[in-house]
Amino acid sequence: MPDRTVYLETFGCQMNELDSELVAGQLTALGYRLTGEADAADVVLYNTCSVRDLAEQKVRSRLGEIRLRKAEEPGLVVGVLGCMAERDGEDLIRKFPVVDVLCGPAELDKLPGLLDNAVRTRESLVADAGDEAVLTKKNGRTVHASAERSAKVVALQGDSSRRSSTLAAAGDSLEMLDLSRAVSPHDHDGSAYVRITRGCNKFCTYCVVPHTRGAEIHRPPDHIVDECKRLADAGIVEVTLLGQTVNHYRFEHGSSVSVSGVTQPQKGRTYKGSHHRDVYAGERVTTFADLLKRIHDEAPGIQRLRFVTSYPRDFGNDVLEVMRDSPRICRYLHIPAQSGSNEVLARMNRGYTVEEYLEFLDRARHFLDEPEKGRPLMLAGDMIVGFCGETEADFEASKELLRKARYKNCFIFKYSPRPGTTAYDRIADDVSEADKRRRCNELLAVQHEISHGISESLVGSVQHVFVQGVSEYERKRAKAADNGMISLTVGGRSDLGSTNAAVLERASGPVQMTGRTDGDLIVVFDCPESRSATGLIGRVVPVRIARANVLTLFGELV
Numbered sequence: 001m002p003d004r005t006v007y008l009e010t011f012g013c014q015m016n017e018l019d020s021e022l023v024a025g026q027l028t029a030l031g032y033r034l035t036g037e038a039d040a041a042d043v044v045l046y047n048t049c050s051v052r053d054l055a056e057q058k059v060r061s062r063l064g065e066i067r068l069r070k071a072e073e074p075g076l077v078v079g080v081l082g083c084m085a086e087r088d089g090e091d092l093i094r095k096f097p098v099v100d101v102l103c104g105p106a107e108l109d110k111l112p113g114l115l116d117n118a119v120r121t122r123e124s125l126v127a128d129a130g131d132e133a134v135l136t137k138k139n140g141r142t143v144h145a146s147a148e149r150s151a152k153v154v155a156l157q158g159d160s161s162r163r164s165s166t167l168a169a170a171g172d173s174l175e176m177l178d179l180s181r182a183v184s185p186h187d188h189d190g191s192a193y194v195r196i197t198r199g200c201n202k203f204c205t206y207c208v209v210p211h212t213r214g215a216e217i218h219r220p221p222d223h224i225v226d227e228c229k230r231l232a233d234a235g236i237v238e239v240t241l242l243g244q245t246v247n248h249y250r251f252e253h254g255s256s257v258s259v260s261g262v263t264q265p266q267k268g269r270t271y272k273g274s275h276h277r278d279v280y281a282g283e284r285v286t287t288f289a290d291l292l293k294r295i296h297d298e299a300p301g302i303q304r305l306r307f308v309t310s311y312p313r314d315f316g317n318d319v320l321e322v323m324r325d326s327p328r329i330c331r332y333l334h335i336p337a338q339s340g341s342n343e344v345l346a347r348m349n350r351g352y353t354v355e356e357y358l359e360f361l362d363r364a365r366h367f368l369d370e371p372e373k374g375r376p377l378m379l380a381g382d383m384i385v386g387f388c389g390e391t392e393a394d395f396e397a398s399k400e401l402l403r404k405a406r407y408k409n410c411f412i413f414k415y416s417p418r419p420g421t422t423a424y425d426r427i428a429d430d431v432s433e434a435d436k437r438r439r440c441n442e443l444l445a446v447q448h449e450i451s452h453g454i455s456e457s458l459v460g461s462v463q464h465v466f467v468q469g470v471s472e473y474e475r476k477r478a479k480a481a482d483n484g485m486i487s488l489t490v491g492g493r494s495d496l497g498s499t500n501a502a503v504l505e506r507a508s509g510p511v512q513m514t515g516r517t518d519g520d521l522i523v524v525f526d527c528p529e530s531r532s533a534t535g536l537i538g539r540v541v542p543v544r545i546a547r548a549n550v551l552t553l554f555g556e557l558v
C-alpha cells in the first residue's frame, strides 16, 4: 500500500539520530519515499526528545503549525515518535488532536504497522465526515470536519520494560530493527552509529531518560561485531558506539536467551565494574573492554572507533589499556561531570564525588594522553547549572572543575525540571531563571577560554582529519544561491550524502571542506582544485593547522 511520501524530522541526541535512520530504512524498504519537504509529505513524523523542556517546546510549535495544514488536507498523517510520545502518552493526543500516531522509543519496530493503520483510519474518518459535512469555517479558514479528530494509533511501553521479568521480553523485536539495518556508505559519508546498549538504570534525579527509554539492556556482542563488520565492508570508516552509560556494557553468555535462533539482548545487572570478572564455571562474560578489542581487531576497515557517553563510575583500567593499545580507537572521551559540587552531585544521585571524578581524568590522561606522539587525549563534558539548591559556592566549584578538567568542549545546560523525575517531584527548583542564565553564560565563558587554548596549542601541528563533506559555510552559500532548494534534513543523518553531492554539483573554484580529528576537533580546509572533493569525503587525510578559533581549526591539505 505505501507509495506515500514521508517527512521525518529528528530532535535531540545521537541515539535519536540512529533511531531515525533505522525508521527511515524500515519505511523505505516498505516502499515509502522519504522527502526533505514537509509540505509535500503525506506522512509527517517528528522523532522527539524530552531531556529539556526547550526540545519539547520545538515539537509543540511544529504541531501547532501542522494543525493549519491538516485543516485543509485531512488525509495527512502526523506521528510523534520517541521520548515525548512515551512521556506524554495519550495526553499529547488530547492536547494536540492533530497527532494520529504515538510511538515510544522502545516500540519503533512497530511503526510500519501503526502507520498503515493510521493511513487507513484517516481515510475512513475523511470519508465518514461525508460530502456535506466536510467543510466548516473557523476564524475565516476552511476546516475539514474530520481534521480535528485523531486516528489515534498508539504504541508505548508504559512501565512494561521495568516490570517484565523475562530477559527476552524487553528487546526481541526491537533488536530485529537494529539487525535489519540497511547499510549504504553513500548515505553516511563514511561515518555511522552502532548501538550497544539501550535504556538506562542510573536514575539521576533530574533525568527523564530512564523513564522514556526504559531499563538498560545490552545487545549481544556478536550482533554488534557483525554490524561493525558489515559497515566496514560497505566502506564505513568511522563508527561511534552508542549507549547512555556506554562503559557499563556487559554481556553474560551463560545466561543469554535465544528466540527463534536469535540471541536476545540482556538486561543490565547491578554493575560491579568492568575489571571485576565475577565469572562462574561455564560462564563467559564480554566486558566493554572485550567488546572494544573485538571490534578493533575483527573490523580493521574501521579506522576510527569511538564511543559515547561514558559514565564516570566503574571505568576500569582494562578499557583504558585496550584504548591505549589499539591504534584505531580514538583518544576521546565524552564523560559528563554535571556539577563540581559534592552536595549537588549527591542530590543528583550521580554516585561519585568531584575527587573521584578528577582521579579518573588523571588516570585516563596517564594511559592515553600522548601529545608528543600526536595523540593527545581529548575530553568532552556536560554540566548542568542551577540544579535544585545550587548555591553560588556550588557554582564556583563547577567553574573550578572546568578549569581542572580542561575539556576540549563542554555542553552547558540550565536545569530544566522534567515531570516524572525524582527532582521534579521531591526537590524544589529554587534557582531563579535569571541566575540560571547568568551561571550558564559565566560557565560558557570559562569553557570558551579553555577551548580556545586547546585549539591554539595545535596550530603548526599536522592533524589526521576524517573528511565528512563540504563545510557549513559552503552549504549555506549553496543553499542561498539555490533559493533554499537544497534540502538539509531527511531522517537522521541519511541526508548527508545527497547534500554533499548537491552542493558539490553547484560549486565552482576551491571548495571548503570539513572533518574531524581523532580527538573530535573540527577542522576546515580548502580542497585544492587539483584534487577531487568527492574523492576526499569519507577518507582520513593529513592537514597542517595554520590558525584556530574557539571551536574550529583551519588548515591546508599536506
Ligand code: 5AD
Residues within 6 Å of the ligand: 051, 052, 206, 207, 208, 336, 338, 382, 383, 384, 413, 414, 415, 416, 417, 418
Ligand atoms: N535539565 C538540564 N539538563 C539536563 N540533562 C539531562 N537532563 C536534564 C535536565 N532535566 C543534560 C545532562 C545530560 C545531557 C544529555 O543533558 O547534562 O548529560
Ligand code: SF4
Residues within 6 Å of the ligand: 200, 201, 202, 203, 204, 207, 208, 209, 210, 244, 245, 311
Ligand atoms: Fe540520564 Fe543519568 Fe542515565 Fe545519563 S546516566 S541517561 S543523565 S539517568
